[in-house]
Amino acid sequence: MKTGSVNMGRETQQFESELLSFWNRRDAHAICVHSCTAALLLAIQVCGIGTGDEVLVPTLTFVATFQAVKACGAVPVPCDVTDDGFINLSDAARRLTNRTKAIIPVLYAGCDSGISDVYWFAKVNNLAVIEDAAHCFGDETISSRDGIMCFSFDPIKNISCGDGGCILTSDSDIAKKLMDMRLLGVIGDTERRYSGQRSWDFDVTEQGWRLHMNDIAATIGRTQLARFPQIRERRQRSSRMYMETLSTISDIQLFPINTETAVPHIFPIIVKNGARDELRKFLMAANIETGVQYKPNHLLSYFNMGYDLPNAVRLYESMLSLPLHPLLSEDDVQYVIDAVFKFFTK
Ligand SMILES: Cc1ncc(COP(=O)(O)O)c(C=O)c1O
Structure with a gap:
């Protein structure tokens, strides 16, 4: 100024x-x-x-x-x-x-x-x-x-x-x-x-x-x-924690994010067996906000061309973005991971 x-x-x-x-x-x-x-x-x-x-x-x-x-x-x-x-x-x-x-x-x-x-x-x-x-x-x-x-x-x-x-x-x-x-x-x-x-x-x-x-x-x-070095470190650390732990849950499929080179902006997972909405509700009850990124554009009236794109719709119906931002502490990420494990072992 x-x-x-x-x-x-x-x-x-x-x-x-x-x-x-x-x-x-x-x-x-x-x-x-x-x-x-x-x-x-x-x-x-x-x-x-x-x-x-x-x-x-x-x-x-x-x-x-x-x-x-x-x-x-x-x-x-x-x-x-x-x-x-x-x-x-x-x-x-x-x-x-x-x-x-x-x-x-x-x-x-x-x-x-x-x-x-x-x-x-x-x-x-x-x-x-x-x-x-x-x-x-x-x-x-x-x-x-x-x-x-x-x-x-x-x-x-x-x-x-x-x-x-x-x-x-x-x-x-x-x-x-x-x-x-x-x-x-x-x-x-x-x-x-x-x-x-x-x-x-x-x-x-x-x-x-x-x-x-x-x-x-x-x-x-x-x-x-x-400030980017700290931002990078935080985003990569959180993503690595998610990758290492959630890869052991057979009902979850992970995107192939290379956490050595990528600085992930979002952390979407695929929830198999139709359990996405239930998991989302379960996480929300534990104060964990999630997102769905994104609604496929061919489902929007303005961009609909009248044909089906089945894999995108399959992903859309099963994907969930977990919290990811540089202010998340290790404890915060662990809290999310624990809640996801709790859901799949309940
Ligand atoms: C894949 C993708 N492309 C483009 C944009 C648009 O970016 P901006 O908000 O800077 O216009 C976004 C924003 O979320 C995005 O995720």
């Missing part, structure tokens, strides 16, 4: 620079925006995707991924998922048409085991790849990839700006376009703002949006980034 700069300026520039150092990606560009939804929208648009085009999206994702496609005038085509919650490429192949222009793999719960197949599939079918990495901040194996990656810094993500997001790309032309597009398409506005100037005489040559990150959000992001 004391700098007098509350809109986009030096703090945002500094945050972008610190993110690139954190990712060890000085070869690339970080473009900070208002949210991951904004990042996805801009990334889709910068790939030249618009009205009438189709984009393959796993149905098991937050509605933001679907809305970002729709906001560009394109059609999000829901695809089924594998047991890991990853886009099922056999199903995606069935949904290809001559209007398909891109695929958005969502790295659900930080799982990216099928990602090299996605790049292969995209190459063969001439599609752009935009990675929805909203769940993945802090996983270096993901940020070292050479694609277009979209991250979220919303209130519950691994780091938060209040609301915020970032696109990571190594393509300088794409980065330059994105920098203009996030500021209403005003050519060169980012560069001028970063040198403390304003744009009075400018040109606009394409659709832009007011989706940049402001300096207040960037300042919060910088503070969070400085």
Whole structure:
């Protein structure tokens, strides 16, 4: 507040620079925006995707991924998922048409085991790849990839700006376009703002949006980034405790989260034998709040295309996200684990 700069300026520039150092990606560009939804929208648009085009999206994702496609005038085509919650490429192949222009793999719960197949599939079918990495901040194996990656810094993500997001790309032309597009398409506005100037005489040559990150959000992001080592340690510790103990319960199936490299944002489990709702009620009675992430998008009226995606629905009906955030102590996590064990041994 004391700098007098509350809109986009030096703090945002500094945050972008610190993110690139954190990712060890000085070869690339970080473009900070208002949210991951904004990042996805801009990334889709910068790939030249618009009205009438189709984009393959796993149905098991937050509605933001679907809305970002729709906001560009394109059609999000829901695809089924594998047991890991990853886009099922056999199903995606069935949904290809001559209007398909891109695929958005969502790295659900930080799982990216099928990602090299996605790049292969995209190459063969001439599609752009935009990675929805909203769940993945802090996983270096993901940020070292050479694609277009979209991250979220919303209130519950691994780091938060209040609301915020970032696109990571190594393509300088794409980065330059994105920098203009996030500021209403005003050519060169980012560069001028970063040198403390304003744009009075400018040109606009394409659709832009007011989706940049402001300096207040960037300042919060910088503070969070400085705290990230503790955040990482806490999230990984809690996830490891869940993994090690819950893997012994035969009625639970775990997602293949690599707790060495991933910094899990959510910890979903699959509860077998139709016991999910009963377990959820049991945990709630012990003051343990859980979630269901997510309702598949093809079940929403706006995105329903009239076909079934059975595996996503099977996961949706049996999944439960256990508490996971950096303020959980070991005792808190143990309390949750004990309650889950109690449920299955009662
Ligand atoms: C998979 C996924 N994609 C996109 C988003 C949107 O992120 P944001 O809230 O930063 O717009 C979210 C947010 O929860 C998400 O989980």
